[in-house]
Amino acid sequence: MSKKILVWFRNDLRLHDNEMLVEAIAKSDSILPVYIVEPRAFEQTKYNTLKTGSIRAQFILESVAALRNSLKQIGGNLLVAEGKSEEIIPALVQEYEINEVYHHREVADEETQVSTLVENGLWKLRINLKHFIGHTLYNKEDLPFPIKDIPDAFNQFKKKIERDAIIKPCFLAPDRINVAEVIDWGNIPSITDLGLTTQEKDIRSDFEFIGGETEGINTLQKVTIAMQQAATSKNLILASKLSAWLxxxxxxxxxxxxxxxxxxxxxxxxxMFNHVLLGLLWRDYFRFMFKKYGNTFFKPNGFGSQGIVDKDNTPENFNNWKNGQTGFAVVDAVMNELNQTGYISNIARQTAALYLINNLEVSWILGAAYFEEKLIDYNPASNWGNWANMAGVGNDQKTKGVFDLDKNIKNLDPKGNYAITWAS
Ligand SMILES: Cc1cc2nc3c(=O)[nH]c(=O)nc-3n(C[C@H](O)[C@H](O)[C@H](O)COP(=O)(O)OP(=O)(O)OC[C@H]3O[C@@H](n4cnc5c(N)ncnc54)[C@H](O)[C@@H]3O)c2cc1C
Structure with missing residues (x-):
């Protein structure tokens, strides 16, 4: 009997460096690549924010369409379905007589919960859900310590990992694929199908985020060209703007x-090399910390105590902050840029967070939930981990109190141009 593997794509929408895909192709006669649009990923949260706003939703849909195109170019396709993964995947397994399901392991609670539900559904059918690790620079198995012993202090983590762990080479992208016979591969929903409206590009933004592997690789190429140019012109750009594709x-x-x-x-x-590498290490660090501590990152007091929260004025202060109407020009500019584009620099994120937490005395949890809705590059570990650090309730207590709003503002907007550009 021929072997069929269902490859369940989630936050791994690429052909390059995709161990799950390479192994599925190698170990089967045909594969069924699947992407599921989950309505629950677009719902309202208990903080009255959306889990996914329209800018990221658009980026996700573009990324799914791009993956489908890439798969078609090598003789395949992508089955797109809408609903709950735990219902759809077992149903597909039965319909297409699948022998095994592959997917990438996530770290945050809601995402791992979905995997568990799928695993339970597959268990009843006696089908295995195989977990892969492919989101980080360093693989969990290659770390010089088990997850439970990973140092909490980022600097120690960085020092040890750089000394004792290796970064593996990339897996090659497949150039041919054999997929199961499918009559209806399904439509990719539109933004309005998801209950959202398209947001027009803001002309003040000098950068365009278009979803998909090709666009991501093009942007990476631009980063390397900028590095080459810096070699002669010394005109160095540090931020790579790769976060959304990552x-x-x-x-x-x-x-x-x-x-x-x-x-x-x-x-x-x-x-620039050191800057991007440092960012990638922070990214790994938060993922590993999520694996180590799980839900603590979503709790207001986190690993400490969140300090003063002005509950009476929270609704008004939070609203003003979200809408760029605090009256504090740079913070308002940051929030306007975020609302219009979905992307703000690291220093802008820190500035908005510090102001919300310390000046407006609003719980950082609300800020993190709002960033979850708005950021084009949102991922749970990076967002909630950074917010917890900003609030001084992260697990690395060495980062407590190191942030300085005035210093940030001087760096972000030394001549006041930024506040003028994003004044509304
Ligand atoms: C309050 C707050 C919330 C944040 N939420 C997110 C989020 O949801 N998603 C996200 O990707 N980043 C988040 N960051 C981290 C950081 O601001 C962005 O990753 C970075 O600004 C993206 O721009 P870049 O691609 O030019 O990064 P670069 O400076 O070029 O860095 C290269 C890559 O490293 C990673 N990275 C860089 N800095 C960090 C960091 N501090 N933490 C984790 N990863 C990092 C990103 O993937 C980034 O693309 C947050 C930071 C703060 C202060």
Whole structure:
């Protein structure tokens, strides 16, 4: 009997460096690539925010369409269905006589919960759900310590991991694929099908985020070109703006690492290499911390105590902050940019967070929930982990109190131009 493997894509929408896909192709006669649009990922939260706002939703839909195209180019396709994964996957397994299901393991509670539900459904059919790890720069098995012993202090984590762990090479993208026979591969829903409205691009933004692996790789190429140019012009741009493609998995962190590493020996590129690498390490760190501590990152007091929260004025202060109407020009500009584009720099994120927590005395949890709705590059570990740090309730207590709003504002907007550009 021929072997069929269902490949369940989630936040890994790429062909390159995708161990799950490579192994599924190698171990089967045909595969069934599947992406499920889950209505619950677009619902309202208990904080009166959306789990996914329209800018990220658009990016996700583009990424799914791009994956479908890439699969078609190598002789395959992507089955797209809408509903609950725990209902759809077992049903597909029965319909297509699937022998095994592959997917990538997630770390945050809601995402792992979905995997557990799917696993339970498959268990009843005596079908195995195989877990892969492919979201991080360093693989969990290659760390010099078990998850429970990973140092809580980021600097220690970085020092040890850089000394004692290796970054694996990338898996090659498949160039041919054999897929199951499917009559209806399903439609990719539109943004309005998801109950959202398309948001027009803001002309003030000089950068365009378009979903998909090709766009992600193009942006990575631009980063390496910028590094080459910096070698002669010394005109260094530090932020890579790769986060959205990394978050949805259209770019693998290893791919980013090995591409920028090729540039490392050129003059004047070290600063950018180190900057991007440092970001990727923070990204890994928060994922591993989520694995180690789980839900503590979603609790207001986190690993400490969140300090003063002005409950009486919270609704008004939170609303003003969300809408860029606090009266504090730089913070309002940050929130306007976030609302219009879905992307703000790290320093802008810190500035908005510090102001909400310390000046408006609103619980950081609300800020994190709002960023979850708005950020194009949202991922649970990076968002809630960074917010917890900003609020001084993260697990690395060394980061407590190191942030300074005035200093941030001077760096973010030294001449006041930023506040003028994003004044509304
Ligand atoms: C309050 C707050 C919330 C945040 N929420 C998110 C989020 O939901 N998703 C997200 O990807 N990043 C988040 N960040 C981290 C960081 O701001 C963004 O990753 C970064 O600004 C993206 O821009 P870039 O791609 O140019 O990053 P670069 O500076 O070029 O860094 C390269 C990559 O490293 C990763 N990275 C960089 N800094 C961090 C960091 N501090 N924590 C985790 N990963 C990092 C990103 O994947 C990024 O693309 C948050 C930071 C703060 C302060």
């Amino acid at each position: 978050a949805i998995g259209s770019l693998s962190p290893r791919k980013v690492y090995w591409e920028i590493k090729k540039m490392e020996s050129m003059p004047n590129t070290k600063a």
